[in-house]
Amino acid sequence: MPKSMYVKPEEKFAKRTITFQDIPVCEYDKTVKDEKANFTKEEFLGMYADMVAIREFETMLQSIKLQGEYNGKKFTYPGPSHLAIGEEATAVGQAFTLGVDDFIFGTHRSHHEVIAKGLSAIAKLSDEELVKIMEGFNGGKNYEIIKKHTTGKTTKEVARDFFMYGITCELFAKDNGFSRGLGGSMHAFFLPFGIFPNNAIVGGSAPIATGVALYKKCNKKPGIVVANAGDGAAARGPVYESMNFAAMDQYNELWEDGYKGGLPIIFNFNNNHYGMGGQTKGETMAYGDLARLGCIAQNQMNAERINGWNPLAVIDAYKRKRKLLEEGKGPVLLDVVTYRLSGHSTSDAMSYRTKEEVDDWASHDPLTVFPQQIIDAKVATKKEVEAVRDAVIDRNHRMFELASDLEISPYTDYNEHPDHIESLMFSNGDVPKMDDRECEVRQPKEENERVKKIARSQRYAFDENGKPYSKAKVYNIRDGLFEAIMDKYYEDPTLVAYGEDVRDWNGAFAVYRGLTEALPYHRLFNAPIAESAIVGSAVGYAMAGGRVIAELMYADFIVCSGDEVFNQMAKWQAMSAGGLKMPLVLRVPVGFKYGAQHSQDWTGLCAHVPGLKVVYPVTPYDAKGLMNTALKGTDPVCFFESQQLYDKGEEFVKEGVPEGYYEVPFGEPAVRTEGKDVTILTIGATLYTALEAEKMLREQYGITAEVIDARSVVPFNYEKVIESVKKTGRIVLASDAVTRGNILNDMAQNITNLAFDYLDAPPVVVGSQNWITPAAEYKEQFYPQASWILDAIHERILPIPGYVAKHSFTNEEMLRKAKKGV
């Protein structure tokens, strides 16, 4: 909270009433006849055509799933099919006004949104642009196939074939799919047409779309963002977090001119009245009307309920809401009335609604009502309307034929490309800046007080006599992180950082001290205490083309953003077959004296999920070097930091931490001491515990230990460790993470495999107890101590003459603990 805002008690105690504006419900009720003057015949018929394209596409899937064939051809599709039969007008109305700079996000049920947006984009793009996009996709392979098989005479007709072919292939998991089949039904998208990923996690798109809107705002990019969601998603926390994030007061109160106003995003709830089978209104929700949720923001998110079965009503709303967004009055909430005539999925037994209800809705089916309106308004004849319908159905048939053909549209050949997905897990980019424009800053770097202070600090921890400098004088890990981030702020104009209390407070651990003075709000701001929104929006910001550092105050809060870290941040690079990059650094400080919910090292959790890079520097040199590497990359990085080490000086690099730019490569451990009797591999702050143990072993027992600091967890190069183990024949692995599920167990297993014949004993993992973390007063009972490392060596590896163990690492103890689950 900035000091400029005074929290005045009298004001807070004053008696008053909170009032709300009325929320319009289905105000627009015009028909084709009423709007005849405002749309061309082509536009009306185009809307109908796109609705037919969606209906036929969904009918195809239903037929394949239920009958194993479509249009007389047998085909199997084992994947999900959340059909949107009945919701066509909703999507076509939404897409009608959207340009390719307007991005849509969807849900598990988004075929209709994707198809509507794609066909709408084709209508808006020039022939040259379309050809360029078609030639650019998949090396032009799809375009060649379409050119050979299309019946289209115009570029737009060819492009429609191209689009329907790509989306059908994507659903069928074919190599020619828009994401080479790696996205599939619930994650189909096509970036060149402004279609961003759909998301199989309910409400999962909301934070990501918010981040894309943030990107547009911070980088002054044109267009708006539409976060599609169902009414069921309105119950999800991340959705609320996102709506609040998009509507934060600071955009108007604090952000600089040119950046004022809420985020340009529409939270579009396609309200089909069911969350799977649960009725939202009347059963699982409390809102009465979904549009009421807009009241979480002062502007009520310009909320409105509209008739989604009338495409003209949706178009009307989008025209009005876009204007608001362009005026900085975002965000917007739309409660769009719709209904799915099909089941939630093809396995839906419809146990939750009556046939009468479905029939009642079917009598209002836009696929019947809308063309009738066209005919009644004499926009087109019945024959013309039917011709449009037949041509579209023919297109779907033809594209199904192509997409289901094994020769033309093969599955990805994993025999030939066994590393297909492997090569897509990380982009491994080397991109110093994501854009070329000038960086917006408030002062020259040299004038920054923190920069000046660091210039006076000692970049190596010890003086020429080996005496440590005082903490006040020494360049520490905090400084290393700051320097890398500060430098990047002056290099990459897209870089933004946010998290809880990162501005003014400078982050709970003062890493960002100095940045508040250097940077405008839109590059460094306090996020609400909403980890889902923090990480999810960062995913969107990175996906859109920006570089972002998000901070969780404690590693323990990773699970508050569990979906965003594990399902979103980790997966979109591969799920987009490399189409999306993820230059997102998630800083996760590990606490150590704040009890059970603020002191956990969760490197193991992050390492478990494929797609995340995980590093954990514990020296100033590595903190700066690894941060530099993270910030030039294009991959998501979980950047662990230790709260107990922020003021640690550099004890290993005698030349001191370089002032200039350098990188510490990911995956390379560092040998801290050389020894020949035992190797000790550590992750995180336990390095210093291991060094204590090394000293005890050497001075008291004449045993020399080779201490290796992992530095990175994913990726990890075992070569140095194996080389060491071949020499010593013995290894202890230690970290502050609890022992069970500790990633060191993985490493121990790999080391056993890689150096089995050299081992004098099985590797031993020394982690924290499988308990809750107790108060700091009991840390010696919980965290690995230097003596534990000696105990482990003595009891499991190399009995030390004269040594008496205090902590039991015996087989009996291991069995007892496992049996008890502790």
Add this chain to the structure above:
Amino acid sequence: MATPVMMPNVGITVESCILTTWHKKKGDAVKKGDVLFTYETDKSTLDEESPVDGIMLEQFFNEDDDVKVMTNVCVIGAEGESTAEFAPAKEGDEAPAPAAEEAPAAAPAAAPAAAAEVAAAPAAGAGEFVKASPRAKALAAKAGVDPRYAGATGPDGRVIERDVRTLIENGPSATPAAAGAFAGQAGTGMGGKFAVGDIGAAAPAAEAAAAPAAEYVDEKMPTIRKTIAKQMVSSLSTAAQLTHTLSFDATEIMAFRKKVKNAGEAMGLNNITLNDILLYAVSRVLSGEAHRALNAHLLNGDTMRYFTNVHLGIAVDTPKGLLVPTLHNANLKSLNDISAEAKKLAKTCQEGAATPDLLQGASFTITNLGSFGIESFTPVINTPQVAILGVGTITTRVREVNGEIKTYPAMSLSLTYDHRAVDGAPASRFMVDLKNALENFSILLSK
């Protein structure tokens, strides 16, 4: 009822045989005595004949399959008879080979199933399973010591690297049982010497670097080669071998041989060779009480088995590799009989028809490379035997006789013996006795 045909159990150490050739196809008519298939043990190639007339109903294995002995290989019977009941049980990937490696070379291999059990669940005190770290085992193999004699100081009575180093430096110091009593968790009371300098100094073995493929051909070694390889390494790594060499004046045996060659046939004698003469001499010298330590086996590193009679292993070079058939009770046989039997053994081996049992039971081995002009060499003991005599070629040497330089034919002998069983002096005395016997062969013959 159809008749199954098993892979024969051709020798107590044979666990499996390679089915090399099918002579009948499925559905072929077979007569009793027809060769059904040819198979190969680690040492010989043999044919299996049909025990009955009938049709080849089923073949359970393909050529080149490694078939465990006593396993049904095929079924002969009348058209239409069931064969399913004879199908060998699928045993999964049983791996008798590694298990066998666990057993010390001296111990007769147990039946494969039993051996596998030993490897899977080591029984305490069985005396054959050694609980040693991979690193300790690797060092022991490299240094040629038996880790079972290292006093275990590792956790849970495990032999660790430092124990093998102690063993190498100080020799066996603790019984496994005594060493096993040490328990790390007690935290005190570790006996023995502990020198930090001893730890961790072993240089890792150089890793085999893969060469470009075009420059060589990789071929699997045939069974016999693998057996030889295993035996040789086992011998060199478990026995304390050293070799004494001397030469003797071969004038008398050469003269004797000449005499037999010229007149022997007429007297009904075989073509007695110099090698036969050596076999005879060795059998006689070795049978004396004075040299019983060389006519012996060393078992489990702690038991000597002295043989009453002399069973000579004779190294024979065959097209497939080295084979060592046994000439039993040589000390009881005449020179002529020895000569006849040695020739027969060599022939059988060269024809690849030696049964495994023919190749077992020797108490001492003789290997002769003299025909190649080899002057002297260090033979490798065929463990558990404790010695092997290598015979070199005859060279002309000079010596002073009454002030004159005279030449004489000298034949070299090299005795490799296991120092664990025999010391240098008795080994040397055996060599001297053998030399005297050969230089005075006619006297030996008269004994």
